[in-house]
Amino acid sequence: MIAASRVDESSLHYRGWRVVLACFLMAFFMFGFGLYGQGVYLAELQRAHGWPGTLVSAASTFSFLLTSVLVVFTDDLLARIGLRSLILCGLAALGASTVLLALMQTPWQLYLAYSLMSVGWTGMGTVVIATVLNSWFERRRGLALSLAFNGATCGGIVLVPLLLSLTASIGFRSAMLAATMAMVVLVLPVVVVFIGWPAATSPVSGGRTSGGSSTVPSHSRKTLLANAAFWTMVLPIAIAVLAQMGFIIHQVSFLEPLIGRSAAGFAVTIMAGMAVVGRLSLGLFVDRLDPRLACAASMTSQAVALFVLLQSTSPTMLLLCCAVYGFSIGNMITFPPLIIQREIGAGAFAAAMGLGTSISGIVSAFGPGIVGLVRSATGSYTTALAMCVVLDLVAAGIVLWRPGRTAKVLAS
Template structure:
């Protein structure tokens, strides 16, 4: 029985475990495991391996990562439109193909231009399988339980770091870089293709032009948000700018984490610490997820930024393995929430009808900025000769992000005091 017919025969109850939307959430969870595992956390593994195998400087490989994020940011702007036109199933299947082929190609590059070609193809996979796509897809099946569905699906991103990174590092040591990536890509296809075909049918809610939900728009009678109108909204700009800066730091740090840790421990231990960072991301997201609907989400974001700032300052000042283990765990507590909170803030502060388009647009803006993270940190590292200066730079930027995300609260308090 198809999903659409199943939904048509019974009233939608999103709280029921039998509601087909939870199969979509599970599929998105699996999508997140592989998209973040190969397209995000894998970047750090690729950087370290290509430096060892080819002798390329960190800045060169980081620049390729930067171009990958920049081009995929252009694609992310239109991901809700693509899902509206082609349907979520085709978009996810196409993304799986692009990510799988490009991952296998990365293992076989012997010249910098080949790496750029592989990352160009990978950018299509990342755009079709990362945050904007997942939140847009879930928005077609959920309204009342959207926040929970997003949090559960995004835990797959952390699992990608917990499972994919250490397994990839171990597999590379055992069978080599090229064969390990080819095997990983094959496993991804074997899992995602059947799940997507079997469960990702026609959604109960349809997206209209520009990724705006037709059903919700008609029901609410709200004025439609556009990308131009969003750029004039201080609420939209502050959430996008704050998380753009925070994710610039986070993406840059995570791409360089293994290389940074390798100066103080062997590669296998560094991979284990990355896994612990990802485990703590799950713990942090689940812990905050229980109460986030009752919290000031901008204040919760600020707390996350401050915690990461402290961890970065400590990492910059020590090479002790135990201290690095603890600070990476603390940093990891907030990694998942920094990814999830922008969507939740937009969901709370804007109408549901425009949620898919606004999330995709905000994600694209933040990705344009955080795309510069790996390359910038790699360049600073090569110039300074180590990671102390890049880490201190990241800590300062997190302080800036804290101030930006709290600006609407400051403006509101100032207006109240002048009345």
């Protein structure tokens, strides 16, 4: 039983909520710089150096794939160097990456910067955030995860426009350096002061105290890969995120001929805003729901939204569909830790999150390419988005399958 079970998690004085604040800030800057900001880098590096878009895009793909490999070893790193040290390494790597992006002159520095960004994802990404919050919360775990992961969406809503505004006024180099400084000033103190395991125990080191020697977790990745419960969580999430990434990247291209560029941009804003609303709304009561049923409902709602989107030409209906679709976007990274904790257990949590995130990341990375390929082959987005509808429904069906015996035995 985690320490959180012995305290009032609803109290604002509970230390876990300060950990949530730290995780929110980590997600804000990690997703702001590491995901949403990449569109800014693409444009500014092309403008500054005349590099082809394919060069910068290839570096982004390289970074995402490298991240998917590195996160597999998150549980080993947590056990060997500790939680706070891993996060501080991630912060240092992300800061070095953004500084290098501001100062770089040659293409090889671009790949170095994106490699450092992958290290940042390993230290400050979803696996670490989910693992630390899982150890602090039991009854309010879903709300804590929803609040922390809202930092990811806010990073896109706030940080990207801020970077664009600063770039227009003081230049890309100064904008990146200023934003990096702000990240260090805001994140470093809260990580040092607030981040840690509850009751001085680490869920990835067999419950040893922080003063004792840590060992690599005994729950092997091979054991997880052989477990049906693990796959009925990982596979549907990977399929749903593949469809989700495909639609998000191609959303403007699909909507622009129908409602114009400005309205298409507004649709993206609506979708991002609804992602925040969806996380907050679900977080209020997800701890009382079956996470698999809630996950299947979210996937089905996305399928319905895309289906209606394909049938309509009304600007109002198209914007409404984007809002409905966005409501479930953020929750696709909230459900896996809830399912893992309930069915696989705390003892194998970090290992399962790392492996699951890696598999999902690799699979979903192909989403934009597959949608683009189908669109090119058929001449329109109709077949491509219909494929996304089918993928969402298939994923919803798989996540509802419950193997007779779950992997909870791994935690015993």
